[in-house]
Amino acid sequence: MEFTVKLTDAQSRVIIQKGCHTHLKDYMDFNGRVMVVSDDNIPDSLKEAVLSQFDGAILAEVPQGEKAKSFEVYGDLLANLLENGFSRKDFIIALGGGVVGDLAGFVASTYKRGCRFVSIPTSTLAQIDSSIGGKVAINMNGIKNCVGNFYHPEAVFVDTDTLKTLEKRHFYNGLVEALKAGCIRDAELFSLFKAHAEELDVNSPYLEEIITRSLLMKRDVVQQDEKEQNLRKILNFGHTIGHAIESLYNLKDYYHGECVANGMIMIEENEEIKKDLADILEKMRIPFVTDLDTDKCIEFMKNDKKASGSTIDIVKVDCIGQAYIEKTDIEEMRKYFGS
Ligand SMILES: NC(=O)c1ccc[n+]([C@@H]2O[C@H](COP(=O)([O-])OP(=O)(O)OC[C@H]3O[C@@H](n4cnc5c(N)ncnc54)[C@H](O)[C@@H]3O)[C@@H](O)[C@H]2O)c1
Numbered sequence: 001m002e003f004t005v006k007l008t009d010a011q012s013r014v015i016i017q018k019g020c021h022t023h024l025k026d027y028m029d030f031n032g033r034v035m036v037v038s039d040d041n042i043p044d045s046l047k048e049a050v051l052s053q054f055d056g057a058i059l060a061e062v063p064q065g066e067k068a069k070s071f072e073v074y075g076d077l078l079a080n081l082l083e084n085g086f087s088r089k090d091f092i093i094a095l096g097g098g099v100v101g102d103l104a105g106f107v108a109s110t111y112k113r114g115c116r117f118v119s120i121p122t123s124t125l126a127q128i129d130s131s132i133g134g135k136v137a138i139n140m141n142g143i144k145n146c147v148g149n150f151y152h153p154e155a156v157f158v159d160t161d162t163l164k165t166l167e168k169r170h171f172y173n174g175l176v177e178a179l180k181a182g183c184i185r186d187a188e189l190f191s192l193f194k195a196h197a198e199e200l201d202v203n204s205p206y207l208e209e210i211i212t213r214s215l216l217m218k219r220d221v222v223q224q225d226e227k228e229q230n231l232r233k234i235l236n237f238g239h240t241i242g243h244a245i246e247s248l249y250n251l252k253d254y255y256h257g258e259c260v261a262n263g264m265i266m267i268e269e270n271e272e273i274k275k276d277l278a279d280i281l282e283k284m285r286i287p288f289v290t291d292l293d294t295d296k297c298i299e300f301m302k303n304d305k306k307a308s309g310s311t312i313d314i315v316k317v318d319c320i321g322q323a324y325i326e327k328t329d330i331e332e333m334r335k336y337f338g339s
């Protein structure tokens with residue numbers, strides 16, 4: 001299946017097809033040189049399958065994990081492009097999870113004021129969430145996504161075959177963003193989780209539908225609010241508390257989706273939905289975080305991008321599929337921590 005994300009100055013084709021990463025030229029014309037950016041933990045077989053399709057393609061490998069979203073690695077990639085004489089008509093292909101996508105996308109957006117950019121997301125998080133929407137960034141002084149841009153890949157190749165080697169914990173971590181998509185805007189997607197959470201794995205007959213529905217939901221929201229002025233904020237369901245938990249644990253111990261999962265349960269006030277969420281997330285082996293330091297979390301929220309003065313925009317879901325934004329006093333957030 002294929003659809004297009006239509007934006008003011010750009011558009012992204014999203015191709016969702018098993019096996020597509022092995023024959024990219026069947027889908028588009030790569031009339032330029034190719035640099036594949038990947039991390040040193042992505043299996044060689046995946047890298048080889050992509051590189052072998054292009055004469056003279058260069059592989060630029062970055063260290064796995066969040067630390068690659070740094071000025072140093074960013075600078076090294078730019079230097080690599082320059083030394084190899086890449087022009088703005090040449091291609092950067094991101095092959096990896098959300099880290100590689102954010103980093104390679106930011107490089108593509110700034111190299112010679114923007115070169116061609118294609119994405120092959122290989123983690124569930126990247127396939128479900130980060131590969132569309134155009135947010136690209138690196139971190140600075142310990143602050144996540146502090147330096148970035150909006151830059152949309154011209155094509156995104158979503159191939160669930162690439163997920164076979166992804167660790168289980170990362171697999172479920174990414175699926176949390178799909179569950180979030182169901183909660184905020186797609187009740188049928190939520191029902192899929194309710195019915196099949198127990199047996200969801202890389203071979204699940206529902207996986208492609210879950211990814212596709214999540215991407216279509218995000219497309220719909222991003223097309224209406226490209227630069228996150230209003231509607232797009234609903235994508236942050238569970239994220240206000242989630243980000244505070246991430247900061248509390250210094251971005252270690254728990255992954256992003258796991259923190260968001262805990263944030264969704266904590267902020268949910270409808271008891272029935274809260275119970276469903278907890279059941280689904282337990283079946284998806286998501287760890288529950290306990291003994292949170294409320295004072296510290298409140299401090300982190302005061303420094304959150306979504307805070308202004310003493311208030312913060314939070315996303316509420318009283319009815320599955322119908323999220324809304326509510327301005328809340330940050331001190332009142334204590335009630336969600338049970339204090
Ligand atoms: N741009 C956006 O809209 C957006 C949205 C959400 C998250 N993000 C960003 O995404 C990042 C997190 O993404 P992530 O969870 O994919 O992390 P990640 O890119 O670090 O990938 C997780 C781990 O899985 C490994 N991996 C990925 N694909 C694999 C495969 N097919 N086989 C084996 N191993 C594989 C990676 O090497 C890494 O060790 C964060 O930096 C976050 O800020 C961006």
Ligand SMILES: [Zn+2]
Pocket residue numbers: 177239256260
């Ligand atoms: Zn998220």
